[in-house]
Amino acid sequence: QVRLVESGGGLVQAGGSLRLSCAASGLTFSRYNMGWFRQAPGKEREFVAAITWGGSSTNYVDSVKGRFTISKDNAKNTVYLQMNSLKPEDTAVYYCAADGEWSVPPSKSLSDYDYWGQGTQVTVSS
Numbered sequence: 001q002v003r004l005v006e007s008g009g010g011l012v013q014a015g016g017s018l019r020l021s022c023a024a025s026g027l028t029f030s031r032y033n034m035g036w037f038r039q040a041p042g043k044e045r046e047f048v049a050a051i052t053w054g055g056s057s058t059n060y061v062d063s064v065k066g067r068f069t070i071s072k073d074n075a076k077n078t079v080y081l082q083m084n085s086l087k088p089e090d091t092a093v094y095y096c097a098a099d100g101e102w103s104v105p106p107s108k109s110l111s112d113y114d115y116w117g118q119g120t121q122v123t124v125s126s
Contacts, residue, residue: 002026002115004096009120012086016124020081022096022117030054033099033106034072034079035113038092038122045095049081050106059105063089086124093119 008020020036035050049070050059058070069082079096097113099106107113 002098004098004115004117006094006096006117006120009094009122011123011125014086014088014124014126016086017082017084018086018122020083020094020096020120020122022079022081024077024079024098027098027115029077029098030074031100031102033101033103034070035097035099035106035108036070036079036081037095037097037110037113038090039095039119040092043092045110047108047110048094050099050108051079052104052106053102057105059108061108083122086122088124088126091122091124093121095119 003025006022033052036048039045051070051072055072067085071080096117098115099113
Protein backbone atom coordinates (compact mmCIF):
# COMPACT_ATOMS: atom_id res chain seq x y z
CA GLN A 1 0.00 0.00 0.00
CA VAL A 2 1.44 3.30 -1.10
CA ARG A 3 1.37 6.12 1.40
CA LEU A 4 2.47 9.72 1.01
CA VAL A 5 2.36 11.77 4.19
CA GLU A 6 2.94 15.50 4.13
CA SER A 7 4.05 17.56 7.11
CA GLY A 8 5.48 20.98 7.90
CA GLY A 9 2.54 23.20 7.09
CA GLY A 10 1.34 25.95 9.38
CA LEU A 11 0.67 29.65 9.84
CA VAL A 12 3.42 32.09 8.87
CA GLN A 13 3.63 35.82 8.25
CA ALA A 14 4.25 37.18 4.78
CA GLY A 15 7.95 37.10 4.00
CA GLY A 16 8.51 34.06 6.20
CA SER A 17 9.58 30.52 5.36
CA LEU A 18 8.33 26.99 5.73
CA ARG A 19 9.72 23.62 4.73
CA LEU A 20 7.26 20.94 3.73
CA SER A 21 8.17 17.27 3.85
CA CYS A 22 6.52 14.30 2.22
CA ALA A 23 7.45 10.84 3.49
CA ALA A 24 6.74 7.98 1.11
CA SER A 25 6.24 4.29 1.78
CA GLY A 26 5.04 1.29 -0.16
CA LEU A 27 6.81 2.21 -3.39
CA THR A 28 10.33 2.22 -4.77
CA PHE A 29 10.81 5.91 -4.12
CA SER A 30 13.99 6.24 -6.18
CA ARG A 31 12.04 5.25 -9.29
CA TYR A 32 9.44 7.98 -9.02
CA ASN A 33 9.34 11.58 -10.07
CA MET A 34 7.73 13.62 -7.30
CA GLY A 35 5.60 16.73 -7.42
CA TRP A 36 4.04 19.31 -5.17
CA PHE A 37 0.62 20.78 -5.92
CA ARG A 38 -1.64 23.17 -4.05
CA GLN A 39 -5.30 24.01 -3.84
CA ALA A 40 -6.66 27.27 -2.49
CA PRO A 41 -10.29 27.59 -1.36
CA GLY A 42 -12.62 27.79 -4.33
CA LYS A 43 -9.85 27.11 -6.82
CA GLU A 44 -8.63 24.13 -8.76
CA ARG A 45 -5.59 22.17 -7.69
CA GLU A 46 -2.50 23.55 -9.41
CA PHE A 47 1.07 22.48 -10.05
CA VAL A 48 3.79 24.02 -7.88
CA ALA A 49 7.04 22.08 -8.37
CA ALA A 50 8.36 18.70 -9.46
CA ILE A 51 11.62 16.77 -9.46
CA THR A 52 12.89 13.74 -11.33
CA TRP A 53 13.63 10.39 -9.68
CA GLY A 54 17.30 11.18 -9.15
CA GLY A 55 16.92 14.89 -8.53
CA SER A 56 18.74 16.06 -11.64
CA SER A 57 15.84 17.98 -13.18
CA THR A 58 13.23 20.23 -11.63
CA ASN A 59 10.21 22.19 -12.78
CA TYR A 60 8.40 25.12 -11.16
CA VAL A 61 5.33 27.20 -11.77
CA ASP A 62 6.40 30.74 -12.65
CA SER A 63 4.84 32.26 -9.54
CA VAL A 64 7.22 30.40 -7.19
CA LYS A 65 10.46 30.47 -9.19
CA GLY A 66 13.25 31.95 -7.10
CA ARG A 67 11.28 31.47 -3.87
CA PHE A 68 10.56 27.73 -3.63
CA THR A 69 13.02 24.84 -3.93
CA ILE A 70 12.11 21.20 -4.33
CA SER A 71 14.55 18.48 -3.30
CA LYS A 72 14.50 14.71 -2.94
CA ASP A 73 16.34 12.40 -0.56
CA ASN A 74 16.06 8.85 -1.87
CA ALA A 75 17.83 7.44 1.18
CA LYS A 76 15.07 8.84 3.40
CA ASN A 77 12.18 8.29 0.94
CA THR A 78 11.32 11.94 1.38
CA VAL A 79 10.70 14.92 -0.87
CA TYR A 80 10.89 18.48 0.42
CA LEU A 81 9.57 21.87 -0.58
CA GLN A 82 11.50 24.78 0.87
CA MET A 83 9.30 27.86 0.66
CA ASN A 84 10.85 31.29 1.21
CA SER A 85 9.50 34.83 0.87
CA LEU A 86 5.98 33.52 1.33
CA LYS A 87 3.05 35.61 0.15
CA PRO A 88 -0.63 35.55 1.17
CA GLU A 89 -1.45 34.15 -2.28
CA ASP A 90 0.60 31.05 -1.39
CA THR A 91 -2.10 30.10 1.12
CA ALA A 92 -3.46 26.68 0.17
CA VAL A 93 -3.48 23.01 1.02
CA TYR A 94 -0.25 21.55 -0.34
CA TYR A 95 -0.16 17.99 -1.70
CA CYS A 96 2.71 15.79 -2.74
CA ALA A 97 2.31 13.25 -5.49
CA ALA A 98 4.29 10.47 -7.16
CA ASP A 99 4.65 9.89 -10.89
CA GLY A 100 5.91 6.52 -12.11
CA GLU A 101 6.77 7.79 -15.59
CA TRP A 102 10.36 8.92 -15.89
CA SER A 103 9.61 12.11 -17.78
CA VAL A 104 12.27 14.76 -18.13
CA PRO A 105 11.57 17.48 -17.24
CA PRO A 106 9.12 16.19 -14.64
CA SER A 107 5.44 16.61 -15.46
CA LYS A 108 3.29 19.57 -14.46
CA SER A 109 0.07 17.68 -15.18
CA LEU A 110 -2.07 16.38 -12.30
CA SER A 111 -3.28 13.48 -14.41
CA ASP A 112 0.25 12.09 -14.75
CA TYR A 113 0.58 11.49 -11.02
CA ASP A 114 -0.37 8.08 -9.68
CA TYR A 115 -0.36 8.56 -5.93
CA TRP A 116 -1.32 11.48 -3.70
CA GLY A 117 -0.94 12.49 -0.09
CA GLN A 118 -3.67 13.89 2.12
CA GLY A 119 -2.30 17.43 2.11
CA THR A 120 -0.98 19.94 4.62
CA GLN A 121 -2.36 23.44 5.19
CA VAL A 122 -0.17 26.47 4.60
CA THR A 123 -1.56 29.84 5.66
CA VAL A 124 0.34 33.06 5.02
CA SER A 125 -0.92 36.14 6.83
CA SER A 126 -0.42 39.65 5.52
